[in-house]
Amino acid sequence: MPTVVQLPAGKALTVRAVADAFLDSLRNPNTVRSYGVGVGKTAERLGVARPIGSVADDEIGEALELLWGTAAVNTWNARRAAVLSWLGWCESYGYDSPAVPAWTKRLAVPDSETPARSNMAVDRLIARREVHLREKTLWRMLYETAGRSEEILGVNIEDLDFAARSCPVKAKGARSKARRRGQAREDFVLETVYWDAGTARLLPRLLRGRTRGPVFVTHRRPGPGKIVSLRDVCPDTGLARLSYGQARALLDEHTAVHGPGTGWDLHEYRHSALTHLGEQGASLLMLMAKSRHKKPENVRRYFKPSPEAISELTSLLAPGNARR
DSSP states (O other): OOOOOOOOOSSOOBHHHHHHHHHHHOOOHHHHHHHHHHHHHHHHHHOTTSBGGGOOHHHHHHHHHHHHTTSOHHHHHHHHHHHHHHHHHHHHTTOOOOOOOTTSOOOOOOOOOOOOOOHHHHHHHHHOTTSOHHHHHHHHHHHHHTOOHHHHHTOBGGGOBTTTTEEEEOOTTOOBOOOOTTSOTTOBOOEEEEOOHHHHHHHHHHHTTOOSSBSSBOSSOOOTTOOOOGGGBOTTTOOBBOOHHHHHHHHHHHHOSSSTTOSOOTTHHHHHHHHHHHHTTOOHHHHHHHHTOSSHHHHHTTOOOOHHHHHHHHGGGOGGGTTO
16 A cells, blocks of 8 residues: 655745655665665755745756766666666655756666676686685586675575576566565575586585585684684584685785776676677576576676677677688
8 A cells, every 4th residue: 555645835945845745655675775865965056945846857866966967877777777666756756846848868777897707718727726616616616606706605505406407596687575574684585596516526625524504614713702603613613604805805815917896706707607698699588597697788788799709609690601
């Protein structure tokens, strides 16, 4: 049921009153937090005590430009969407309000700058003698699952299905399951990732008989002043889950050429895996199934074929089907 909002009567509605009424009508707290920034700052820029009917369309556009005209594309789009939703809500209730002008357009999201490493580069890094078994397993699993770093680092041993070479993960933006009173709030709709022979060979060596707790753990127990969730500690060894920051630093340590911070990023394994699958002829639908993206344009940002792959594709256009 939509929330019923009582607006002031008997006087011209102010920018502040309408903004507060719109935010009060939202039921999702995450949406309130997100929209609150865009709507709140825009209202302050326009003047909170002004009647909403006195605001011109171009004033809305100018406020957006002044506040977020130089921000990142995703930030601009998010703030514009919040204001667009606010003013659309006003219109749906029949209030005299401005609109977002046509010249403040939604911007196209640029392609990701994260590089895709070659298959040979991935294999050579994982094969290096000085790389610890834990890092070898993590990097191979990231590559073969094309999973997000936080997803794979969050896996517990009891989640692993060794026979099917798969496990459930809490995906980015995971929706909470419908729950009954008393059930845990951390009950999410999970998604499944799959790995292959490389990970299957390394996992048993890494676990060495452990049957519970995080798959990837630190080499030291957490200090006495550090509070760690029970799910993030191995009950057999007392070692804590390896964090994203630690995993990123370890990868940088083994790949940096021009000093700390210049090495690979964990996310490059996901880009590389999807690129290599695409070069091998995997369809867009199969790439979406592997990456678990919901929109084709998001997958396109991950697919970065090498010059060699493009050259090989171009050879299909040779006269007389010369490749035969």
